[in-house]
Amino acid sequence: xxxxxxxxxxxSAIIIVFSVMSVLSRRILRAAVYLLFVLIATSGLYFxxxxxxxxxxxxxIYAGGIVVLIIFSILLTSHISYKFEKPNKWVFLAxxxxxxxxxxxxxxxxxxxxxxxxxxxxxxxxVRTIGLQLVESGTNGYALPFEVISLLLxxxxxxxxxxxxxxxxx
Amino acid sequence: MFFIGVxxxxxxxxxxxxxxxxxLILNSVNLNxxxxxxxxxxxxxxxxxxxxxxxAIAAAETSVAIALIINIYRHFASIEANKxxxxxx
Numbered sequence: 001x002x003x004x005x006x007x008x009x010x011x012s013a014i015i016i017v018f019s020v021m022s023v024l025s026r027r028i029l030r031a032a033v034y035l036l037f038v039l040i041a042t043s044g045l046y047f048x049x050x051x052x053x054x055x056x057x058x059x060x061i062y063a064g065g066i067v068v069l070i071i072f073s074i075l076l077t078s079h080i081s082y083k084f085e086k087p088n089k090w091v092f093l094a095x096x097x098x099x100x101x102x103x104x105x106x107x108x109x110x111x112x113x114x115x116x117x118x119x120x121x122x123x124x125x126x127v128r129t130i131g132l133q134l135v136e137s138g139t140n141g142y143a144l145p146f147e148v149i150s151l152l153l154x155x156x157x158x159x160x161x162x163x164x165x166x167x168x169x170x
Numbered sequence: 171m172f173f174i175g176v177x178x179x180x181x182x183x184x185x186x187x188x189x190x191x192x193x194l195i196l197n198s199v200n201l202n203x204x205x206x207x208x209x210x211x212x213x214x215x216x217x218x219x220x221x222x223x224x225x226a227i228a229a230a231e232t233s234v235a236i237a238l239i240i241n242i243y244r245h246f247a248s249i250e251a252n253k254x255x256x257x258x259x
């Protein structure tokens with residue numbers, strides 16, 4: 001159990017440090033690499049929570065797909081040694097104020113809320129259970145969101161291909 | 171982490187870094203869903219499905235956004251958000 005807590009502390013420290021660095025870094029490629037570290041640590045947290053399928057999905061789609069896409073587009077659109085200028089000071093201060101006050105409110109409400117520890121038996125979250133619930137249409141069934149998300153994904157793919165393709169001369 | 175993402179969204183002027191800040195926000199929301207599902211309602215899998223769906227939406231959104239960014243780069247030769255003003259007028 002203490003190993004669990006140790007790993008949790010390690011992963012959350014990685015997440016916090018690298019997300020701050022990813023937002024504050026002035027070089028865009030480094031920011032992308034820090035984002036990659038954050039996503040990998042998040043999937044580590046899912047592994048701690050025993051959600052292996054979700055951790056695998058996170059690792060493949062986020063860390064494998066999205067970060068590679070982002071790095072590709074960075075390499076296509078800007079130079080590696082490109083540094084952007086410092087942000088406007090007042091914008092920076094306002095954003096810092098919003099972030100700090102919002103997180104203070106959130107942490108305060110979390111600390112004040114009494115969470116009831118669950119006594120229900122744990123449902124196994126292996127691939128079989130997930131797949132059965134995903135296509136079932138009764139209670140505990142998620143057939144409708146599944147269909148909607150597949151349609152949305154198809155529409156997004158077609159739309160992005162059409163947007164990114166070169167305009168032909170009319 | 172959510173508020174770090176919000177902070178980055180406000181501060182950054184560059185389109186790709188704004189996209190990365192959005193990824194941070196979605197990721198933190200996912201983490202919250204999954205954790206509450208695991209510790210408060212372990213007999214259900216609702217947070218699980220919700221975060222799977224959020225991941226799928228994030229993938230779709232990223233692909234569309236990157237297509238848009240590359241198109242904008244072709245037009246303006248820049249990916250700074252404040253230089254792409256042509257649509258405003």
